[in-house]
Amino acid sequence: MSKKVKIRATLKDGITTVKAIISHPMETGSRKNKETGEIIPAHFIQAVEVTLNEEVVMDTHWGTGISKNPYLSFQIKGGAAGDSVVLTWTDNLGETGSGEAIVKAK
Amino acid sequence: MGALMSGFSGNLLAQWPAASFDSKAFDEAFSLVSAGAEVKEGHITIDAPQIADNGASVPIVISTDLPEAESISIFVEKNPRPFISTIYLNDKLESSVSLRVKMRETSDLIALVKSPSGQFMARQTVKVTAGGCA
Incomplete structure (x- = not known):
């Protein structure tokens, strides 16, 4: 099964x-x-858990009521083009996955 | 802030509130998450569809104007397991989060925010025309 994280910052x-x-x-x-x-x-x-340049900026706990192929969006104060945002998840079977986005200026 | 943790699979997973997530009754789940303390109305905006065609994936945005808000918790009153999620905030975040939740049937969606000035809640009814397997 694919365990991809698509992430954009x-x-x-x-x-x-x-x-x-x-x-x-x-x-x-x-x-x-x-x-x-x-x-x-x-x-x-x-x-x-989500980090910005390896510093934790957000944690969340989920139960079974979150939809399949979960979507998550939020805003970080500050940040700079080139910063690294990493999302890491862990499930009830001990599986984990992560994805990284490099911050792009709009 | 207690919710801000450095090591991932250590603290955050260990603190997963099993009793709250396993609870099958909204009143019980809400009481567990709010620790039975006083909850006032206001200071929270719920942006959710009034009618959801697909209960398997209902997009919601929860925001609060409370300064130094510590967490946002989300419930779907009539789901088999009403407690959906807690998002732990800190001073690096804007106090708003978007998620998609399962709704088995037409129900109120409830948000609970903890802050230094107390706990606040808001609710909105979402009419579900095709239920999701919650």
């Missing part, structure tokens, strides 16, 4: 806007496989 008027989409099934653990009738095990992201 754009600087405008002194604010860096981060937009990210994570490829992840976000299974609740209550859905059934329509053919076998078996319950599809829970598989969802629990924690996401």
Whole structure:
């Protein structure tokens, strides 16, 4: 399964806007496989952390109510073209993934 | 600020609030997240569709004008597990976050913000025409 993080960081008027989409099934653990009738095990992201130049700027906890292939957007005060924004996630099965964006001025 | 952590898979995962996320009743989940303390109305803007065609992915934006807001928590009252997420804020962030959430049926969406001047909440009803598997 693809575990990509698509992430973009754009600087405008002194604010860096981060937009990210994570490829992840976000299974609740209550859905059934329509053919076998078996319950599809829970598989969802629990924690996401975002750093700007290796300094943490945002943490979030997620449950199963976040949509499949999660979307996340927020704004960082400041930032500069060329800065590194890294998003890292961990799910309930211990899998992790990350993606990096270099801040671009608009 | 307590929510600002340096090591990832250590603290942040260890602090995942399992009881709140596992709770199947909104009142209980809300009480757990707000620690049973007083919650006032106001200072929060919820930008969500009034009608959602696809409950599997409802786009929402939660903002607050509270200075030094510490966290934003999101609930969907009628979901099987109503507590959706907490976003931990700090002075490097604008106090606004966009996410997409699952909604099984028409329900209120509730946001709770913690700040030094207290806890605040807001709610908005979202009519769901095709429910998502929440």
